[in-house]
Amino acid sequence: MNNYEKKVNENLIELKRKYENNMNKNAIISTIYTSAMITGIMVCCICDIAISGTLTWSLIVLSSILVTWIATFPVILST
Numbered sequence: 001m002n003n004y005e006k007k008v009n010e011n012l013i014e015l016k017r018k019y020e021n022n023m024n025k026n027a028i029i030s031t032i033y034t035s036a037m038i039t040g041i042m043v044c045c046i047c048d049i050a051i052s053g054t055l056t057w058s059l060i061v062l063s064s065i066l067v068t069w070i071a072t073f074p075v076i077l078s079t
Helices: 002-052 058-078
Strands: none
Touching: 002 058
């Protein structure tokens, strides 16, 4: 019975390590993903202000990126 308990403890420790490693990867991926979305928003807003002087068409891009981020971000965190 002692050998069985030792094996169970080793398996639990290994699962915990994998979980922590997965969480670190998810944090990095979500940061890169969010940064890419923010960069796209900023580029569109800067171009729109440079061309027309106000935010016109870039609001469509901004809202589309925000909706996409809201829909996909939980999926990134859960993987």
